Amino acid sequence: MENLRISGERLWASLMEMAKIGATPKGGVNRQALTDLDRQSRELFTEWCEAAGCSVSVDAMGNMFARRPGRDNDLPPVMTGSHLDTQPTGGKFDGAYGVMAGLEVIRTLNDLAIETEAPVEVAVWTNEEGCRFAPSMVGSGVFAGKFTLEEIYAATDPDGRTFGEELEGIGYKGELPAGGRPVGAFFEVHIEQGPVLEREDKTVGVVRGAQGLRWYDITVRGRESHAGTTPMESRKDALAAAAEMIAAAESIAVSRPPHTVVTVGMVEVRPNSRNTIPGEVYFTIDLRHPEEESLADTGERLAATMKAIAERRGVVLDFEEIVHARAVGFDPQCVAAVRAAAERAGYSHMDVISGAGHDACYMAGIAPTAMVFIPCADGISHNEIESATPEDAEAGCNVLLHAILDRAGTAS
């Protein structure tokens, strides 16, 4: 069992074939959720899985499960998978790699006539990206009980079409209930979508968890007045106050290395006139950290610092948290299985924390879960130039194979 290997060539060929569905002239993929292209990618996946001897089922969220039976089919399945939908200017690898890697594991088990103890399933989660229908990761989210079917069905795209209608429209509103069944373990392989593995020259990222996120909406209210006639000491300049707050937010992040990241990505100034002192400024803060405790502590520090600045400057502060996605720690045994698999195969590896959300983050709530990352060129993703090498794709899939065998067990 130690030296088993998947076929890197077959994996790559499947990835490139899948990337033709929704291919863009710049070499990327535009295959948004619940479009006709999404349907085509699902049909190709089904065709391949059935050819590999799997039965394919679809649940009420359109999540698909290709199942390879085990020796004991009463055991909960060891599951792997990711998503086939993409961003409008997406690449060939984000999502599709995790699905094709799962299929390649099945094909390899077939070639070698290996019977696992527990069944193995490859999942395709519906609408991971959330670009057409917000929010993201709803297929795995409903499966894991984070959202209800009804609220997701009611979501609308920019043209006013509902998720429920469109899911039915592509023929993938399945019979099975979404979720509510045990999963023995879940593994997801994915491109890193960041620069760390490439920078550190490592082939495999052993993902220990995903960072948490808090989003804040901040409004600073001062007083509009004439830029020429209002002396400096009698101003209530909302923008000057906001600028001090934004600089302080950056300093707070810098003073808490290495994982704290704070971003002010949006600022609106009112009335936005060159000769009126700004009366109101709205800005956003995106705060992330892999540990929940640190996330809370930095959030409090940001709020207290901004409050102090507002008081000193005589402006009114409205500081509101609008999103709190908790940090996720993956299952230590599944993480160890991934690390051991990379070790045995002789791949250079390092532990990492995911900077982005993935279906695995919701699955971690209901099943022992871990992820495998491989490098992507320049850390770029959600971009048509997104790129990974065949060698790295093969390495990640070999790690997946051994992690799955570890958890599913082999009948002998």
Ligand SMILES: [Zn+2]
């Ligand atoms: Zn993805």
